[in-house]
Amino acid sequence: MFELNKVYSRDDIHAAVGGNKASFLPAYRGKIVAACLRAELNPRAPEYIVCNSGAAARAAGYTLSRQMEPVPVFIRQEPDRYRFAGHFAVQESYTTPADCIPFIQGTGFTTQQISRVIRMCPQR
Incomplete structure (x- = not known):
C-alpha cells in the first residue's frame, strides 16, 4: 500500500485508509x-x-493506545508532504506527567499540555 520513505499527500493517505484529512491521528x-x-x-x-x-488529540490518543492493529506512520516533511516511516503498533502508553516528561523535551509543550505519550514498535 505504502512504500517506505516515499512521500505522500494527505489526500493520498486519506484515499488509502480513510479518516479525517486534518487529524494527526x-x-x-x-x-x-x-x-x-x-x-x-x-x-x-x-x-x-x-x-x-x-x-480531539486526547480522544485519538486514547483510541490508539487501546488498539492492537499496527498503523502506517508518516512524518511531515513540508506542508502536505508526509514521508512513510513504516507500520507501527502500540507498545506502551504513558499518561502521568512523571512518565511523559522524558518524551516531551523539544516539543514546545509543557507537561500540563500533554495528555499521553504513546510508545510505538515497528512491525515487519
Missing part, C-alpha cells in the same frame, strides 16, 4: 488508521507519539 469506523506527525511536535517520532491535551 485520523480515525475511521472507531479505529485509528494512520499517524501523520509533525517532527517539531513529535521529535522522537515514529517511536514516540505525543498527544496534547486538546479534546
